[in-house]
Amino acid sequence: MSVPGTPLLDFSKWGFLSAPLAELLERLGARIVEVPVDDDHFHGGCMDRGGSLVIVLPERMSALEKDLSARGLLAYRFDVDTSNWPTGATFSDLADLEHAA
Template sequence: MSVPGTPLLDFSQWGFLSTPLTELLELLGARIVEIPIDDEHFHGGCSERGDSLVVVLPERMSALEKDLSARGLLAFWFDVDTSNWPTGATFSNIADLERAA
């Protein structure tokens, strides 16, 4: 048996942007849940649920918005630098926002 010479996932911004989304979700033990929500300020979030990571996205988003938001949320969750994410989105930890309020 041989061990792969490269990691299964590149934990860089490029790794999160270039890995096919279904593969990224599988490698990270994550799943996407879409919710109906009227709040246009909500663009998604991540939460641990048992042994999996749940990416919550609004149903109203287009497929491209969902893809890029899910990737950005996952990258942020795993401490990848998202400061120059291609969509211009800013990702925040809700606990940090609550402390600032």
């Protein structure tokens, strides 16, 4: 008898917002690194480091801001619709921003 498997992750906006953050990070091979940043315009980034993802967040953010930013950065990285994200943040690729300048 086979048991129906559950998907590793629901790749929808709701899936990224509702999954426990620790589980989301583990399943996507990601970790959060907090850094001191003087630039108030920097709200985080996501980098691929050879098979693992590093979510870089400013230390100054509140726990809720860090949580929602990490989820949004991961969702954006995996092509999940991040429009109308709860923080009002807009996620973009740095390469796209460099071409726009």
